[in-house]
Amino acid sequence: xxxxxxxxxxxxxxxxxxxxxxxxxxxxxxxxxxxxxxxxxxxxxxxxxxxxxxxxxxxxxxxxxxxxxxxxxxxxxxxxxxxxxxxxxxxxxxxxxxxxxxxxxxxxxxxxxxxxxxxxxxxxxxxxxxxxxxxxxxxxxxxxxxxxxxxxxxxxxxxxxxxxxxxxxxxxxxxxxxxxxxxxxxxxxxxxxxxxxxxxxxxxxxxxxxxxxxxxxxxxxxxxxxxxxxxxxxxxxxxxxxxxxxxxxxxxxxxxxxxxxxxxxxxxxxxxxxxxxxxxxxxxxxxxxxxxxxxxxxxxxxxxxxxxxxxxxxxxxxxxxxxxxxxxxxxxxxxxxxxxxxxxxxxxxxxxxxxxxxxxxxxxxxxxxxxxxx
Numbered sequence: 001x002x003x004x005x006x007x008x009x010x011x012x013x014x015x016x017x018x019x020x021x022x023x024x025x026x027x028x029x030x031x032x033x034x035x036x037x038x039x040x041x042x043x044x045x046x047x048x049x050x051x052x053x054x055x056x057x058x059x060x061x062x063x064x065x066x067x068x069x070x071x072x073x074x075x076x077x078x079x080x081x082x083x084x085x086x087x088x089x090x091x092x093x094x095x096x097x098x099x100x101x102x103x104x105x106x107x108x109x110x111x112x113x114x115x116x117x118x119x120x121x122x123x124x125x126x127x128x129x130x131x132x133x134x135x136x137x138x139x140x141x142x143x144x145x146x147x148x149x150x151x152x153x154x155x156x157x158x159x160x161x162x163x164x165x166x167x168x169x170x171x172x173x174x175x176x177x178x179x180x181x182x183x184x185x186x187x188x189x190x191x192x193x194x195x196x197x198x199x200x201x202x203x204x205x206x207x208x209x210x211x212x213x214x215x216x217x218x219x220x221x222x223x224x225x226x227x228x229x230x231x232x233x234x235x236x237x238x239x240x241x242x243x244x245x246x247x248x249x250x251x252x253x254x255x256x257x258x259x260x261x262x263x264x265x266x267x268x269x270x271x272x273x274x275x276x277x278x279x280x281x282x283x284x285x286x287x288x289x290x291x292x293x294x295x296x297x298x299x300x301x302x303x304x305x306x307x308x309x310x311x312x313x314x315x316x317x318x319x320x321x322x323x324x325x326x327x328x329x330x331x332x333x334x335x336x337x338x339x340x341x342x343x344x345x346x347x348x349x350x351x352x353x354x355x356x357x358x359x360x361x362x363x364x365x366x367x368x369x370x371x372x373x374x
Contacts, residue, residue, distance in 0.1 A: 006052040009034040016061045020113035024275025027102040031249035039242035047071045055123040062119040067100045077106035078142045078334045101142040104237040106317040112148040142334040152335045159336045162358040166327035168313040173306050187370035198295040206258045210251030224268045224284025257300050269296045278305045280315040329362040
């Protein structure tokens with residue numbers, strides 16, 4: 001059966017979509033992805049046109065790829081700008097392309113949603129023909145795990161790309177001090193000093209779940225989020241409406257920590273919970289304080305994970321500042337199907353060289369972790 005193209009998630013029942021989504025993964029739930037669309041965070045005006053691909057068995061949805069037609073490469077965190085530039089120089093059209101990903105969030109998880117492995121394989125086998133019919137240069141499936149990795153490794157023409165992130169693992173710590181005791185003396189003193197610096201500036205913190213925030217507090221959250229982009233003279237990816245819609249549709253997954261100096265709110269970090277994992281996503285501040293970023297984004301999240309028995313803390317992209325605070329290197333994967341033979345060959349050569357560097361970088365990073373030996 002040919003693939004069905006879905007231009008808006010509102011066209012399918014949440015129950016049918018979510019039946020394919022693992023319970024522990026909030027980012028590909030109907031509530032999350034539809035909030036992006038319904039808030040106008042996505043759409044033709046943003047260069048992210050929803051183009052979800054569905055595979056049916058009779059009247060039952062058995063596989064799906066949450067996907068987007070892209071006219072640029074912003075907001076993806078798997079960087080292919082160099083590929084696009086090479087195509088432009090060679091007179092090859094790189095855009096539009098098809099991207100399967102969580103928009104604006106470098107989070108690994110299920111990308112091929114399927115009732116069974118066979119159903120997922122059937123969808124993927126149809127994808128090259130779909131690209132040709134639609135005039136799309138390529139397909140990219142970013143930050144995969146599980147079923148997608150297994151299925152794509154068996155499909156001809158797909159190239160795997162590695163990356164490296166840094167995640168914190170809760171080793172059964174009783175409290176933050178127990179975690180500090182696992183570190184070398186120098187790093188333990190550094191982290192303790194950083195936390196004391198924040199406390200010494202009169203900053204305290206409050207954790208709230210999605211249903212506990214007022215609209216005024218969501219206004220503050222968004223002002224902080226938008227300011228993170230404004231200081232770089234960029235427009236924020238997400239609209240204000242996204243946060244209210246998400247709080248309405250999946251409040252149980254949302255955690256927000258607010259930082260205050262006295263009664264004045266000064267910063268926030270927005271996170272999601274799924275299964276035993278804690279995902280730090282967005283942060284921002286409206287006033288500058290020494291070490292406030294590290295406390296709000298990292299140490300508060302570690303504290304929360306320990307207190308609530310969460311095993312993994314994924315605080316997003318970038319890394320060296322996480323590494324020295326105990327976040328461990330984790331290899332990420334993405335997959336790329338390029339229709340132009342010359343481009344495919346050039347990218348394949350590049351990825352082979354890049355892979356060696358990524359693996360070496362992760363090994364070097366692991367050797368630099370601040371944990372005590374023995």
